[in-house]
Structure formats: C-alpha cells, structure tokens
Amino acid sequence: MRPSKMTNSEFTAELKNTADPVERLARHYENPAAEARSAASGKTPVVGITSNTVPWELVRAAGAFPFIINTGNADCPDICMYMEEGVFEQRIRAIFGAAISGDLGYLSLLLIPRTSEQEYKLYLYLREVARQDPARRIPPLYLYDMLHTRSPESYSYGLQRTLRLKERLQDLTGRTVEDAALIRAVVESNSARASIRRLLRLRRRGPRLTGAEALALIGASFFVDRHEYACLADRAAALMEDRNPLAGKRLLITGSSLNHRGLHRALEKHEAVVVAEDDWWGSRSAGGDIDCGTGDPLKAIFEKYYFDAPSPRVFPFEIADAWFQEESADGIDGVVFYLPPEDCVAGWDYPRRRRYLDKRGIPHLLVRENAGSVSEECHAVIEKFVRGIGRGR
Amino acid sequence: MPEKQLDCTRAAGEHQKSWFARLREDVFQKQRPYAIIQADMPFELFHVMDVPVVSNQWWASIIAAKRLSGHYLDMLNSxxxxxxxxxxxxxxxxxxxxEDPERAPWGGLPKPALLSARLTCDCLQRVFAIWAEAFGSECVFLDNPGATELPVRWWELSRRRWRELFEEHRLEFTVIQFRNLIKALERITGRQFQIDRLRERMERVNRQEEYFDEARHVIYAAPKTPVRMHEQVTNVMAAQWERGSDWAVQHARAFRDEIKNRAIQGVAACPGERVRLMWVGAGLWHDTDFYTAFEEEFGAVFVWSMYLAFGPDGYIRYGLDDPLLALASRTVSMNEQLHNPPWANEWIVHQAKLNRIDAALVLTPLGTRPAATGNRFIERALEQAGIPVLPVVADMVDARDWDPDAMRRKVSEFLEHRVLPPIPNARRHVS
Incomplete structure (x- = not known):
C-alpha cells in the first residue's frame, strides 16, 4: 500500500494508472480527502461530515460533495490548548486539529451530527475557537441534531432537524432540493449499499477476503462519488468471488469504532480472518436500502438514518445489541472486544455482551490497547486466543 | 471533616440524614414510591407529584465522604x-x-419506583439501565437536544428572556419529554399532575434562589468571606435537592441571614484571609479537608464554587405563565452552562471578577469525562483575565489515585510561585 497523504495531482496520476478495482478502492481508503479536495478545486461545494448519521443523499441532492472526514491532524500542537488530554477519542482530536490548523479550509461546511456526545462537544469547541480566534480558517459549522433515542418525540424532532438541514444546504449551494434530486441521490447511494452488501457476503462463510481488505474496500465508500464506488466495488467483488476461501478462524470485532486497520491486521497475522465488525466503518456501513416508495423521499432518507445507523446513543439495549447478538451467533469462531484506553462508553456494554457469548459458548478476547500500535505482548495474547478457539462453529 | 462554623451547616446535615431515614422508613414500611435521578433532572416534577428523589450525585458524594468509593469501584471493575x-x-x-446494604451508607438505597436521567453523555443510558435492572425498577430517559444559539453572557438573559436564550425547538422537545415523565409519575403515584402546583413550586424556587443571590452578594461584597466554600456547598445543595419545599426556602433564608449577620459583625471565616481561591468543578467529596488546608500557612481561602453561584443564575425564571416551558429552560442547558464553551468559561471569568478571585483550581476528572470537557477553555479564559490557574487532575469521588500530601504540596508551590508574589493584589482584599 502506498503511503497516504499524497498530493492531489500525485493521487490522480496514480489512480489513472491503476486498473485493479481492489487497488483503486484501497487507495481511496488510504487517501480519504483526495476526491474531496479535487471536488473543491473544481468549485464544487464540499461538505465534510464527521460520522455516519448524516443523510449523504441530502447533501448530494443539494449539489455538494459529501464525504466523511477520516484524515486529521492529531499532531497539531494547538490541540492541547483547547482539548483535555485523555478525554476525547483520537479521531475526534484529529478532526479538531485539522479544523483549527486550517487543513479543512477547503470545506464549504463542516457538518457535525449527534452520533456521539463527543461530536457535540467537538461542535461547541470549534465554535468557540472560531469566536476567540477568527484568524483561524475554520470552515462554517453546522450541528445536525438528530437524536437517537427511539421515541415518537425524538423521531419528530429528528425529522424537523432534517428539514432545517435541507434548508441550510440549499442556502449553501443555492440549489433547491427537489424530490427528484433526492430520489436520484437515493438510487446512487442504494447502488453503493448493494455493492457493499455484495462484499459483505464474501466475508462470511468461506471468506474470500481478509478483514483488513474488507475495511478498505467498504470504507472507500465514504470518500468517493457513490456511483463510481458502486462500479468499482462490484468489479472488486466479481474478482474476489473467484478466490479460494480463506482458512483462518473467523472473528467478529465489537466495542469502540475502528477507523483504521490496525486491529484487523494484528488479528489476521495470527491465522484469523475478521469476517465482521460491529462498526459503521465496516459491516454496518450499508445496512438496508432507502425505500422512496412512500412518496416522501426526505422522510424515507431520515428514517434510514434514524432507524438504521449505528450510534453509541442508540437505546434501549435490545435495539443497540440486536446486530451484535444476531451476527455473533451466526458461524463466528470468536469475538474480540476492542476497548482502547480512551474508551469510556463501550466498556459499559462489555460485561453484558460477554455474558451473552458465555451463555452460548462463544470464545471472546478483550483488547485494551490502542490498535494503532499493537504491542508484542498483545500479539502473544492474540496468538494464544486464536490458536485456542475451535473452527467452524 | 472540616470545621462547621455556621449553625445552618449543622442543621443542613441533620436535615439530610433524618430526611433519608424517613425516606427509608416510608419506602420500606409504607411502600411509598421514590425515585433516583440524575442531578440535572427537573426535580420539581417529582416534588409536585410528592415523589421524593435521591440525586445520583448526592448519593455518590455520601459514599465518597464515607471513604467507601474505592471498595465499590474495585467491585465494579471486578x-x-x-x-x-x-x-x-x-x-x-x-x-x-x-448487594451489601450493611456496608452502604445509612443502610443503603431502597428499591426505587423509578430511575431517570437526561442523556448528557453516552454513558448515562447504560449506567441507569444497568442500575434499573439491578433494582427491577422502571427507567425513564430524557434525550438532550444540542444548543446552537449561544449568546456569551447567558446569565443576563436566563431570568427573563429564557425563551429566546434556550431555542424554541429545544424547549418544546423537552416539554414533550416532561409530559411523558409526568405520565410515568402519575402511573406510579395514582395521582394527577396539577400545573398550578408546579407554578407555585417554581415561584418558591425563585424565592429560594433569590435568597442565595443575596447570599452571594454578601459574600463577594464582604472584605473577607464570611463563609467558607465547603459550607456554602453543604447548605446550598441540601436545599437544592428539594428546591422549593418549605424547608428549602426557609433554609435558604436562614443561610442568607446567618452569613449576612456575620458580614455585618465583620466575622471572617478565616481572619487571616489573604488569597481568595476559586474551585472550578464538582466537589472533591472524598477529601473535603483539602478546602481548608491552605488557610493557616498562606491565608488562602476557597471562597467560590459553582454550587452557590449557579442557583441564582441557572434556576431563577420569571414569567411562569407556562411553568413546564420555564422548567424546560431551567433544565435543558445545565451541562453547557457549567462545563462547556462559551458559556462555562465566560460565566466563570465573570464570577471570578465579581468575587475578586486571586487564583483558581480547576478539576479535570479523567474518571468522569463528560465533566472534564471545557476545562482548557475555562483555564485559558481565567489566565487571560489575570487569574493564575492550577489544573487538578483527580476524581471527585474516587480516592484511589489521590495522594493528599502530594496534592497539598503542589497547591502550596502554586501559591508560593504564582499567586503570592503580587502582594499589592492580595492587599486589595484586606483594605
């Protein structure tokens, strides 16, 4: 894999010479802002999004280029002026660093949803830095306040907030968001979802691709035009269908979100294959399609994100755990709980989910290290775990 | 335990203890329903439905003060x-x-009819659901809409212009959630909610907070503080947990009167006061002696914490024609007001200036991350206002990593090197 953070022109030149769809998607994954920067230089308004619960279709229908921010600037020295050490996740710190250092200056809007409480705090922090220090090139900010509790009032509130977002995006691009444009965007995103699901099918019984490969192939969907993505992902899937099944023990990862491949690589070094992850960056990125058959595409789009997007704020446990319970009991050889030192949320779910696995005799392992740099000691524990679990449950 | 200088403080402590004994008796013997709720919940709804409430944070502070937090947290880890x-x-x-009531403070918490929390962080629904399951009790959550209108000097708007301050859509959403909570309370009690009772309660809360407002004026106007911070906290919070009750209003008045008399008579909590300190964050419940540890050597007295100051600015609401909406405005932004930019930093600097603060200690509790946010903004704002800051990384209830001697040394060095040299500044208070 080429190192990330190539310049735009280097990236475009490289990509032109790459015919292999697997390689192309992997390069998009490793250069997540390349397409966005290219769109911005072509005068398309670019909307940077901090996580998965923003309706991509709405931004697209407004004529902007939506993408998830997965680059950042965790090394920005000014972060510690504002952010408490050990309080925010690395990814949120990196986004904050990128925003205050001017790295996100090409964005027309930085759209922050309520996927997690940390993102709400990110919004408040960035607003305050912008107020105190207007010289910093922080992009315009918008809080998309869709809440995740499952109640009629949260539903209505979220739908209203989605209408306000539509108005904000119309102001941004100067384009009225018609139903026809929403439906076109839904068709485009549904095609990407179908391609992701095709890739996901290749991961389960008799997996044809490693988890590290899968994470890149799926994750690329957040950074590129979804029509292009669907074409590439379908071609990639077609190529992989001809592969021989991988022989490793089949693992599922749950816990904190993983926006990189460190843990997957560490596990797969030890004759395991990560076949699923309880994470919007991987197996849970696509979910079901949006059905516009009701005649109200905006509502249909909202409902997709309200009912079918993972978030640490989804509650109650029966809903929050449903995916995990179903998937972990479906041909998985073992489960890895990933709770890095910075975790202060997923750890509350660990004893309950562990009990669920114990009742069914499903082996599990807890990883409490930062997966960005797995220690030798942790490698040894992983190796022992993988060796000790049975195959083909 | 630090010295109690005020009669009020003793009365508050005795009241809380007897209140809890009565609660246990009512719950165990009369099967009276009670609730456990998060500190930022609308207590008033429970009170007007005659459902006593135990605040989660109050009970945590009791456990910490009894030096039991290490035991329970170790057990949680296990x-x-x-x-x-x-x-x-x-x-x-x-x-x-x-499951060890013998060891728990005052016999432990009996089974509540209801637990309830606002979702101001991603842990709370988890903690409360686990807790409710352990009790076999019902749990009601209120979701927390985000603020996007953030006028900096919020305290100038909160009493009378709260409708515009807290955003209409947030207030309406919160009121709908309140109605759901009320339905749960009606089901539990078999009683009907009466809006007029709420309005009366809110009016009494206003009166209580007006007494606290007068009290804080007395404190910052006096040459030397007539009451130490930790006694402010004990008195204020005993009343706030049952705000608007006859006892709470009377206690607020008695507190005001007592410190007013002390101020008139020129009684200082610490006659040697030379340095006025501010404590930013929740109380250090496992080591309240800490707050008086710097008086003798440095004349450094903690004179301010959020607990007294927030009552008047955060709770008073005039214009109670729609008391549910007013209550929503009191509830919906507490986290932003107390912890997050721009509201927390601007308010705390304003308070520091009013109270002639010389130095501030800011608690960053890494063991309670939602309460740790916003602190760098607060520290920077205080420093920019000329007030030296010592960040204190510690937990408010967990003493396991707390080294009292080391922390006292650290504060002493801070006072020696950053606070005491500008003598003219310190003399200002004496004159």
Whole structure:
C-alpha cells in the first residue's frame, strides 16, 4: 500500500494508472480527502461530515460533495490548548486539529451530527475557537441534531432537524432540493449499499477476503462519488468471488469504532480472518436500502438514518445489541472486544455482551490497547486466543 | 471533616440524614414510591407529584465522604467494567450492584419506583439501565437536544428572556419529554399532575434562589468571606435537592441571614484571609479537608464554587405563565452552562471578577469525562483575565489515585510561585 497523504495531482496520476478495482478502492481508503479536495478545486461545494448519521443523499441532492472526514491532524500542537488530554477519542482530536490548523479550509461546511456526545462537544469547541480566534480558517459549522433515542418525540424532532438541514444546504449551494434530486441521490447511494452488501457476503462463510481488505474496500465508500464506488466495488467483488476461501478462524470485532486497520491486521497475522465488525466503518456501513416508495423521499432518507445507523446513543439495549447478538451467533469462531484506553462508553456494554457469548459458548478476547500500535505482548495474547478457539462453529 | 462554623451547616446535615431515614422508613414500611435521578433532572416534577428523589450525585458524594468509593469501584471493575469508565455517575449504581446494604451508607438505597436521567453523555443510558435492572425498577430517559444559539453572557438573559436564550425547538422537545415523565409519575403515584402546583413550586424556587443571590452578594461584597466554600456547598445543595419545599426556602433564608449577620459583625471565616481561591468543578467529596488546608500557612481561602453561584443564575425564571416551558429552560442547558464553551468559561471569568478571585483550581476528572470537557477553555479564559490557574487532575469521588500530601504540596508551590508574589493584589482584599 502506498503511503497516504499524497498530493492531489500525485493521487490522480496514480489512480489513472491503476486498473485493479481492489487497488483503486484501497487507495481511496488510504487517501480519504483526495476526491474531496479535487471536488473543491473544481468549485464544487464540499461538505465534510464527521460520522455516519448524516443523510449523504441530502447533501448530494443539494449539489455538494459529501464525504466523511477520516484524515486529521492529531499532531497539531494547538490541540492541547483547547482539548483535555485523555478525554476525547483520537479521531475526534484529529478532526479538531485539522479544523483549527486550517487543513479543512477547503470545506464549504463542516457538518457535525449527534452520533456521539463527543461530536457535540467537538461542535461547541470549534465554535468557540472560531469566536476567540477568527484568524483561524475554520470552515462554517453546522450541528445536525438528530437524536437517537427511539421515541415518537425524538423521531419528530429528528425529522424537523432534517428539514432545517435541507434548508441550510440549499442556502449553501443555492440549489433547491427537489424530490427528484433526492430520489436520484437515493438510487446512487442504494447502488453503493448493494455493492457493499455484495462484499459483505464474501466475508462470511468461506471468506474470500481478509478483514483488513474488507475495511478498505467498504470504507472507500465514504470518500468517493457513490456511483463510481458502486462500479468499482462490484468489479472488486466479481474478482474476489473467484478466490479460494480463506482458512483462518473467523472473528467478529465489537466495542469502540475502528477507523483504521490496525486491529484487523494484528488479528489476521495470527491465522484469523475478521469476517465482521460491529462498526459503521465496516459491516454496518450499508445496512438496508432507502425505500422512496412512500412518496416522501426526505422522510424515507431520515428514517434510514434514524432507524438504521449505528450510534453509541442508540437505546434501549435490545435495539443497540440486536446486530451484535444476531451476527455473533451466526458461524463466528470468536469475538474480540476492542476497548482502547480512551474508551469510556463501550466498556459499559462489555460485561453484558460477554455474558451473552458465555451463555452460548462463544470464545471472546478483550483488547485494551490502542490498535494503532499493537504491542508484542498483545500479539502473544492474540496468538494464544486464536490458536485456542475451535473452527467452524 | 472540616470545621462547621455556621449553625445552618449543622442543621443542613441533620436535615439530610433524618430526611433519608424517613425516606427509608416510608419506602420500606409504607411502600411509598421514590425515585433516583440524575442531578440535572427537573426535580420539581417529582416534588409536585410528592415523589421524593435521591440525586445520583448526592448519593455518590455520601459514599465518597464515607471513604467507601474505592471498595465499590474495585467491585465494579471486578465485574468487568474497566477502570476508565465514568465514576461519578456510576458509583451509586455500584453500591446497589454490590448487594451489601450493611456496608452502604445509612443502610443503603431502597428499591426505587423509578430511575431517570437526561442523556448528557453516552454513558448515562447504560449506567441507569444497568442500575434499573439491578433494582427491577422502571427507567425513564430524557434525550438532550444540542444548543446552537449561544449568546456569551447567558446569565443576563436566563431570568427573563429564557425563551429566546434556550431555542424554541429545544424547549418544546423537552416539554414533550416532561409530559411523558409526568405520565410515568402519575402511573406510579395514582395521582394527577396539577400545573398550578408546579407554578407555585417554581415561584418558591425563585424565592429560594433569590435568597442565595443575596447570599452571594454578601459574600463577594464582604472584605473577607464570611463563609467558607465547603459550607456554602453543604447548605446550598441540601436545599437544592428539594428546591422549593418549605424547608428549602426557609433554609435558604436562614443561610442568607446567618452569613449576612456575620458580614455585618465583620466575622471572617478565616481572619487571616489573604488569597481568595476559586474551585472550578464538582466537589472533591472524598477529601473535603483539602478546602481548608491552605488557610493557616498562606491565608488562602476557597471562597467560590459553582454550587452557590449557579442557583441564582441557572434556576431563577420569571414569567411562569407556562411553568413546564420555564422548567424546560431551567433544565435543558445545565451541562453547557457549567462545563462547556462559551458559556462555562465566560460565566466563570465573570464570577471570578465579581468575587475578586486571586487564583483558581480547576478539576479535570479523567474518571468522569463528560465533566472534564471545557476545562482548557475555562483555564485559558481565567489566565487571560489575570487569574493564575492550577489544573487538578483527580476524581471527585474516587480516592484511589489521590495522594493528599502530594496534592497539598503542589497547591502550596502554586501559591508560593504564582499567586503570592503580587502582594499589592492580595492587599486589595484586606483594605
């Protein structure tokens, strides 16, 4: 894999010479802002999004280029002026660093949803830095306040907030968001979802691709035009269908979100294959399609994100755990709980989910290290775990 | 335990203890329903439905003061909840999960009819659901809409212009949630909610907070503080947990009167006061002696914490024609007001200036991360206002990593090197 953070022109030149769809998607994954920067230089308004619960279709229908921010600037020295050490996740710190250092200056809007409480705090922090220090090139900010509790009032509130977002995006691009444009965007995103699901099918019984490969192939969907993505992902899937099944023990990862491949690589070094992850960056990125058959595409789009997007704020446990319970009991050889030192949320779910696995005799392992740099000691524990679990449950 | 100088403080302590004994008696013997709720909940709804409430944070502070937090948190860790999880909001739950009422303060918490919390962080629905399951009790959550209109000097708008300050859509959403909570309370009690009772209660809360407002004026106008910070906290919070009750209003008045008399008579809590300190954050419940540890050597007195100051600015609401909406405005932004930019930093600097603060200690509780946010903004704002800051990384209830001697040395060095040299500044208070 080429190192990330190539310049735009280097990236475009490289990509032109790459015919292999697997390689192309992997390069998009490793250069997540390349397409966005290219769109911005072509005068398309670019909307940077901090996580998965923003309706991509709405931004697209407004004529902007939506993408998830997965680059950042965790090394920005000014972060510690504002952010408490050990309080925010690395990814949120990196986004904050990128925003205050001017790295996100090409964005027309930085759209922050309520996927997690940390993102709400990110919004408040960035607003305050912008107020105190207007010289910093922080992009315009918008809080998309869709809440995740499952109640009629949260539903209505979220739908209203989605209408306000539509108005904000119309102001941004100067384009009225018609139903026809929403439906076109839904068709485009549904095609990407179908391609992701095709890739996901290749991961389960008799997996044809490693988890590290899968994470890149799926994750690329957040950074590129979804029509292009669907074409590439379908071609990639077609190529992989001809592969021989991988022989490793089949693992599922749950816990904190993983926006990189460190843990997957560490596990797969030890004759395991990560076949699923309880994470919007991987197996849970696509979910079901949006059905516009009701005649109200905006509502249909909202409902997709309200009912079918993972978030640490989804509650109650029966809903929050449903995916995990179903998937972990479906041909998985073992489960890895990933709770890095910075975790202060997923750890509350660990004893309950562990009990669920114990009742069914499903082996599990807890990883409490930062997966960005797995220690030798942790490698040894992983190796022992993988060796000790049975195959083909 | 630090010295109690005020009669009020003794009365507050006795009241809380007897209130809790009565609660246990009512619950165990008369099967009276009660609730456990998060500190930022609308207590008033429970009060007007005659449902006594135990605040999660109050119970945690009691456990910490009894030096039991280490035991319960170790037990929580042994159950598989790792030690990086929030402690302030989970300590009381841990005391239930331990299933050891003999060891718990005052016999422990009886089974509540209801638990309830606002979702101001991603842990709370988890902690409260686990807790409710352990009790076999119902749990009601209020979701927390985000603020996007953030006028900096919020305290100038909160009493009379609260409708515009807190955003219409947030208030309406919160009121709908209140109605759901009321339905749960009606079901539990078999009683009907009466809006007029709420209005009367809110009016009494206003009166109580007006007494506290007068009290804080007395404190910052006096040459030397007539009441130490920790006694402010004890008195204020005893009343706030049952705000608007006859006892609470009377206690607020008695507190005001007592410190007013002390001020008139020129009684200082610490006659040698030379340095006025501010404590930013929740109280250090496991080591309240800390707050008087710097008086003798340095004349450094803690004179301010959020507990007294927030009552008047955060709670008073005039214009109670729609008391539910007014209550929503009191509830909906507490976290932003107390912890997050721009509201927390601007308010705290304003308070520091009013109170002629010389230096501030800011608690960053890594064991309770939601309460740790916003602190760098607060520290920077104070420093920019000329007030030296010592960040204190510690937990408010977990004493396991707290080294009292080391921390006292650290504060002493801070006072010696950053606070005491500008003597003219310190003399200002004496004159």
């Amino acid at each position: 159950m598989g909840f790792h030690n990086g999880l929030c402690r302030y909001c989970s300590l009381a739950a841990a005391s239930t999960l331990a």
